[in-house]
Amino acid sequence: MSYLLHIDASSLSEASVSGKVAKSFRAEWQGPVVHRDLAVSPVPHLSAAGISARSTEPAQRTPEQAEAATLQDELIDEFLGASAYLFTVPLYNLSMPSVFKAWLDQIMVDGRTLDFANAAPTTGRPAVVISARGGGYGPGAPNEGRDHLVPTLETILGWSHTLGLDVTTVTPELTMAPVIPAMAGLLPLHEASLAEAHAQARQLAKDIDQQAA
Numbered sequence: 001m002s003y004l005l006h007i008d009a010s011s012l013s014e015a016s017v018s019g020k021v022a023k024s025f026r027a028e029w030q031g032p033v034v035h036r037d038l039a040v041s042p043v044p045h046l047s048a049a050g051i052s053a054r055s056t057e058p059a060q061r062t063p064e065q066a067e068a069a070t071l072q073d074e075l076i077d078e079f080l081g082a083s084a085y086l087f088t089v090p091l092y093n094l095s096m097p098s099v100f101k102a103w104l105d106q107i108m109v110d111g112r113t114l115d116f117a118n119a120a121p122t123t124g125r126p127a128v129v130i131s132a133r134g135g136g137y138g139p140g141a142p143n144e145g146r147d148h149l150v151p152t153l154e155t156i157l158g159w160s161h162t163l164g165l166d167v168t169t170v171t172p173e174l175t176m177a178p179v180i181p182a183m184a185g186l187l188p189l190h191e192a193s194l195a196e197a198h199a200q201a202r203q204l205a206k207d208i209d210q211q212a213a
């Protein structure tokens with residue numbers, strides 16, 4: 001086994017619910033971990049130089065293209081070197097935090113992480129997405145169908161034509177219930193969702209560790 005790559009995209013640091021659930025996962029995880037906190041150290045948005053560098057021979061690159069390609073290679077090497085993944089990606093404006101999208105845009109490179117003819121090199125590797133959200137988006141909730149994060153992440157990370165990871169998603173819900181008076185009646189549902197998320201995270205870490213052993 002190499003390492004677990006933990007990509008963290010919550011701006012809330014220690015107060016992040018996704019982060020706290022990730023701690024439950026990591027408490028059970030036995031192997032080494034590489035942690036990249038995108039809120040503390042955001043990666044730049046993909047630039048024109050970064051896109052054109054991908055189709056320019058290294059010797060022909062401009063200094064801007066070379067710099068952009070070096071960053072992409074560093075992030076991609078870190079991504080490809082992992083044997084398992086933990087993503088903490090909270091729901092922001094019904095979608096993903098922009099720092100996570102910037103990271104994705106940097107690492108999705110044909111011929112490295114993507115292979116349009118064959119399977120991606122990461123195909124079948126286990127990945128856990130922990131995505132806390134202020135509201136509730138489960139079956140029957142008024143917001144059902146409005147979560148545009150989990151379906152997108154499960155496709156980008158898990159689809160056989162993209163990264164092909166074996167993705168499991170954990171969604172602690174209604175995290176705003178303790179702070180928004182109008183949501184006070186939803187507190188028991190939040191507490192149950194949170195307890196389930198911690199238990200699920202612990203179990204996933206044990207299961208993935210065992211698979212890798």
Ligand SMILES: Cc1cc2nc3c(=O)[nH]c(=O)nc-3n(C[C@H](O)[C@H](O)[C@H](O)COP(=O)(O)O)c2cc1C
Nearest residue numbers: 010016017018090091092093094132133134135175
């Ligand atoms: C910029 C921003 C946008 C948010 N947008 C939504 C949203 O669209 N739907 C929702 O249910 N909660 C939303 N929330 C609430 C967060 O999903 C909630 O606080 C969650 O716990 C954040 O995850 P974290 O605790 O892991 O940081 C938003 C919070 C922030 C800071």
